[in-house]
Amino acid sequence: MAGPSPNKLSISQIKSNLLNLAQTSVYVVNLTPPPGLNLNGSEFLKARAIDNADIGNINLLCCDTNLPGSSLATHDVTNDYPGVTEKFAYRRIYDETIDFTFYVDKDYNVIEYLDAWMNYVTGQGTTFTTDQYVNRYRHYRMNYSNLYKSDGLYITKFEKDTSGVNMTYQFIGAFPVNIVSIPVSYEASNILKCTASFSYIRYIRKRSNRKSDSSSGTAGSSETASSSALEQAAANSRFLGQKFLGQPLNSQQTLDQYYTFGTQYAENPFVVAPSD
DSSP, rough: OOOOOOOOOOOHHHHHHHOOOOOOEEEEEEOOOOGGGOOOOOSTTGTTTTTTTHHHHHHHTEOOOOOOOOEEHHHHEESSTTEEEEEEEEEEEEEEEEEEEOOOOOOHHHHHHHHHHHHHHHBBBBOTTGGGGSSOOOOOOOOHHHHHHHOEEEEOOSSSSTSSSSEEEEEESSSEEOOOOOOOSSSSOOOEEEEEEESSSSSEEEEEHHHHHHHHHHHHHHHHHHEEEEEEEHHHHTTTTTEEEEEOOOSHHHHHEEEHHHHHHHTTTTOOOOOO
């Protein structure tokens, strides 16, 4: 098969393709607190004078981060064909951490918020008060991970043309694992910055066209819902005719019945499976 041949490009084509590039400085970060720090149901942050407005300002003060990456773990297979080594993927590997650098405000809310999150992880403020930890022999007890891990950590990359396309990265099970030491000096003053590393399980990337989303209105929403329904029906149909616990999945009714059983089994392993 012949390779691609060179084509002529007009100046307008070159401009539209090469000058219409994404910029690194246009993004927004959202660090939603986990359930244990939720301002609507917890006094942990309120006791530290942190409210929703402060968290919004902290998100705005994020001056540096990076879009996450991932890789595929592969296995080498040799000698299936003479002189050939093939690679086959068997696992996707996500980055272990992501770093966020913040400008520190004059009220030090950035440091207070990040440090409070780490304090909550280690039980400082829930097991004992901060003042009680002055005692060098005081022990600590970690909180449960479902209370300090957040699914509400987002990075949205967009462009100055607000009618274009944006990408949103959602990080699952995120929490801070490290706050980098912050140097201070009598030398020439600079903006104080704080860098924190967050661990996460995986990320989910979503791409949306803001122009089509805003112009479609209700019709677009119904179209999306209809498309989702068709995708769900297609996914469900894969299981029809299969067997689950020895019983045939011969109708949507039995499929829904066993799905309900699976949900209940996750909460109570002793639940009895449905019969025909």
